[in-house]
Amino acid sequence: AFFSLNLVLFLLSYIPVFPAFYKLRKIDPDQPRPFKVSGSSSMLKVYMALPMIIIIISLIFTAVPLQYDKASLTEQLPITIGAIIFIIIGELIIKVKKIQK
Numbered sequence: 001a002f003f004s005l006n007l008v009l010f011l012l013s014y015i016p017v018f019p020a021f022y023k024l025r026k027i028d029p030d031q032p033r034p035f036k037v038s039g040s041s042s043m044l045k046v047y048m049a050l051p052m053i054i055i056i057i058s059l060i061f062t063a064v065p066l067q068y069d070k071a072s073l074t075e076q077l078p079i080t081i082g083a084i085i086f087i088i089i090g091e092l093i094i095k096v097k098k099i100q101k
Contacts, residue, residue, distance in 0.1 A: 001075075005082045008063045011055050012083070022048040 022044055024031075037047060060066075063083055065076040 001078050001082070004062055004079045005086075008059060008079060008083045009086060011059055011062075012087070015052060015055055018048045018052045 021037075025037075025044055037044070039047065063076060063079045065072050065080065
């Protein structure tokens with residue numbers, strides 16, 4: 001369960017990366033970059049959406065109990081609850097740090 005929770009939180013951190021890639025390309029397309037992904041605007045949307053969809057699907061299969069029998073719930077429910085708790089704790093830490101500034 002610990003390693004599954006670690007995987008879930010690791011994958012969750014990558015979800016905002018792809019919209020950030022697309023937004024930065026839209027805001028400042030002429031910025032020189034060491035590596036630039038070529039493609040039209042619609043292709044960039046595909047490059048953004050496809051990895052996000054794959055990550056979200058893998059998160060669903062890893063953390064969300066899709067069957068409600070006892071074995072599935074005891075295996076996946078701690079991962080789901082743990083992820084929610086640690087996300088809330090992380091957000092609370094961010095809020096406290098903003099208040100302290």
